[in-house]
Amino acid sequence: MSGGHDNHGGLNLTLHVWRQKNREAEGHFETYSLHDISEHCSFLEMLDQLNEQLLREGREPVAFEHDCREGICGSCSLVINGQAHGPDRETATCQLHMRRFHDGQTIYVEPFRAKAFPIVRDLVCDRSAFDRIIARGGFVSVNTGSPQDANAIPIPKENADLAMDAAACIGCGACVAACPNAAAMLFVGAKISHLSLLPQGQPERRRRVLAMVEQMDKEGFGNCGNIYECEAACPKGISVENIARLNKEYLGASLTARQASEAAGGF
C-alpha cells in the first residue's frame, strides 16, 4: 500500500501559464520551472507552490479559482494540456493529483475559454451567464411555507435516481470549455432533466425549458453538434442523454406552448 506519503524524488516541471492582467488586457503564456514537486500533491497544491515561488521572487502570483478542493463547489476552471480539468475522467482539477504527470513534463495551463465566459484575470473567468440561465427558470416556484408532507407524492426510485444523476452538475462550465461550439446544452439539459423527471417540476415544465433556452442563446453559447466532448470533460459524468431530454422537452414545449398558454390563461 502506498499510505503515509513523503516528498523525496519529486517531479521537475515546465509550466506554460496563461497570464492576463484583466478583462480588457491582451493575454500571453509565461513559462515557469518548478522543482521537486511531490507526486502526492494535487494540481492546485502544485500551483500553490508556484505562487509561493513567484512571491519569493517578487513576481505577482497566478490568479486561479478554487475553494472546496474536493470536487464539489465547481470553482475550478483550468484547461490543462488542452483538456478542461485535465487528463482524468470524471475528475475536477482540484482532485487531479500530480502522480498523473511525469518528471520533466511540460504542462500548459489555460482558463476555460468561451465567448460567454470572459476572462477576469489569468485563469479566472466569469461564469455568471449560468446564474442568469437558472434565474429564468431553473427552479420550482414554491414559496417557503407549509407544503404537503414530503411523502405525500411517491416518486419511482428510478426517476429519483435519474433526477439525482442530472442534479449532480456542479456548474463548473467544463462542458462549455470542451465544446467546439461553446455550447451550454449539457448544463441546461442537466437542470431541465432534473426538474422534468420529478412531479414537482411538472407545472412549469414548458415555460421553464423555453425561458432557459432563450437565455442560453442570449448569453452567446453555441448549439450542440453531437461531438460529446462535454460528457468526456464533465467531472461529474453528466450524460449527453440530458441533451437529448432537453431537445425533446424543447421541441414539445415549442409545439404546444401556445395551446398550453391559452388553456392556462396566458404565460
Add this chain to the structure above:
Amino acid sequence: MTTPTTPILDSKCPSGPMSERWSKHRFELKLVNPANKRKFHVLVVGTGLAGSSAAASLAELGYKVTVLCIHDTPRRAHSIAAQGGINAAKNYPNDGDSVRRLFYDTVKGGDYRARESNVHRLAEVSTSIIDQCVAQGVPFAREYGGLLDNRSFGGAQVSRTFYARGQTGQQLLLGAYQSMMRQVGLGKVTLLPRREMLDLVVVDGIARGVIARELTTGTVERYAADAVLLATGGYGNVFFLSTNAKLSNTTAIWRAHKRGALFGNPCFTQIHPTCIPVSGSYQSKLTLMSESLRNDGRVWVPKNKGDRRSPDQIPEEERDYYLERIYPSFGNLVPRDIASRRAKEMADAGRGVGESGMAVYLDFRDAIARDGAPRIRERYGNLFQMYERITADDPYKIPMRIYPAVHYTMGGLWVDYNLESTIPGLFVLGEANFSDHGANRLGASALMQGLADGYFVIPATIGAHFAGRKLGAVTTDHPSFAAAERDVQGRLGKLLSIDGRRSADDFHRELGLVMWNRCGMARNEKGLKTALATIRGLRAQFWENLRVLGTGEELNRELEKAGRVADFIELAELMVIDAEHRRESCGGHFREESQTVEGEALRDDASYAYVAAWQHASDGPAMGWNLHREPLMFEEVKLTQRSYK
C-alpha cells in the same frame, strides 16, 4: 477577565411549556403589514444554506433584499460540500423518533451547553424543512415504493437522516439557490457576487449596512439597509488545515465582533473523526469522508504498539475494534467528539497506522462480506472513489486510513432567540452564530440548523425589528459609512505597504499548527498559556513582515488572504482565552485537567453551565475582552454525564 458589573445576557427565550414556546413566541412577535414589507431593505451576507434560504424566503414575503456573495456565483458556498445528510423528526421508519427525541438527542449530544428553547424549535421545524426541500425538487434518496429513505447517523439510535447520495449539502444548497435565483429573476433580490464584507456599519447603535470590496476591481463599496444578516459560515480555517473550503473565513463576523457584537463560546470546535490523514507539508486542506461510513465501516488499530504489518496480515485476534469494545451500545456510531478523541489516544499510544502513525483503520471487509460489494458501492461509491483518488488506495481491498480534522465551529456570534446579535438589527444565521449545538454538534444537524434559521426562524423574527423599532432613513452618505470605509482603506493600505518577507499563507500555516497542537482535540492550562504568548508574537510579526504584491485596485488574492489571516490571528487569541477560562471539559472542548477516570469529558455544571459571550474591549499587544454570561437552564433534559456505553 470578567468584572462583576458585566450584565447577564437576555436570551429573550419565551417561557411556558417547551413544546408551545415557538408558536407562542411567533404569536407574540409584532407583524409587518404586507404593504409595508417592500419598504424594508434587508442585506444578506453569504449564500450558503442559511443565507440563500433566508434571502429567498424574505423576498417571497415582500422584503427588498440585497445579497453579497464572496464567490463568482452563490452556488459555490461551502454548504455544497456537506456529504452525509440532514436530520428531521419525521419518524417515517416507525422506529420511535419524535420531535422530543430529536430535541433530547441534540441537547445531550451538545453536552448540555446549548439553549433548550432553541434546540426544541430546531427539532420542531426540522420536519417542515424536508417538506419544503421535496417541494423544491431536491432529489432525496428513495426506496422502491417511491417513499423517502432514511439512514442512521453518528450519535443517533434512530434513522432520521435524509440524504441525497453523498451530496446532500449540494442538493439542499441548489434547492435554496434556485429559490433565491427565482427571486433574482423576479427582481426581488439583487445579487452581488464577488463581494467580500470588510466591515459593519452601525448608526445610532443599530446595524445599518456594510463596507464590502468588489474582488475583481478592488473597489470599496458601501451598502445601506434596515437590517443586516450575516450568514457567513464558520471559522474552522483558523487551524489552516481543516475540511473547510479555502475561502471560508471569519472576517465578516470578526469585524462585526469588533463593532460590538458579542462572540459566543469561541473555543467550541468540532473535530470530525473520519477525514483523510495529512500526507505532506504541501497540504492545503483536508478532506472529510462522510461519517455515514461509520454505519458499515469498523474502526480498529492493531492491539500491539508499533505493529507495522499491512492490515491484511494482522489476524482478527490482534485487532482492537476499540469503539465497539469501549462503547458496546453505540459502537462505531458514538458522537464525533468521542470518536475523535479515542483515535487521538490510539495514535498517541503508538498504535496508530500508516507511515506517519497518525491514523486509524476504517474497515469495510465485514460489510462487503455481509452485503456484497455492489450494495456497499451503491451506498458509498462516490466516497470510496474520492478516497482512492487522493490516496491511490482502493478501500474495497485495503481499509481506509482516517484521522480527525477540524470540521465545524459550534461557537460564533452570540444571538438571542430571535437570532439577533447584541447589535440591534444585526442577525446571524447558520454556522456563523453560536446557537443550537452547544459544545458538540451531532452529525446531519448543521444542514438542519442552517435551513431552519433561513427558511423558518428569521422570516418570523425579523419582523419584530422592523415593527418594534423606529428606523430613520439612513443612506451611504452618513458619516458612519465614511468612517467605516476609512478604516477599511486604512487596513488594506497597511497590508499592502508592509513589504516584508513572508506570505499570508506562511503565517496562516504557523498559526494553524499552534492552534492544532495547543487548542485542538485536547487542551490544558500550560499549553494554552504558551499558545497565547505565541499567537501574540505571531501577530506582531505579521504586521512587520508580511509580503503582499500588487495593488488594491485589482483582483489580488494575496491581499484578500492577508486580510483574512489578520482576523484569524486575532480570533485565535480569543479562542485560546475562552478555552483557558473554561476549566471543564464539555463536548468538543476537552480540558485534560477535567476528565472522568475512564477518560471521558467531565463537565462542571456548578461553575460552567453558561454561554461565554465575549465583548471586545481593547486592541494592543494583548487584546482585551469582557466576559458576559448567559446562564443555561435545563428544565426538560436532566443534566447527566453523557454515556454512550
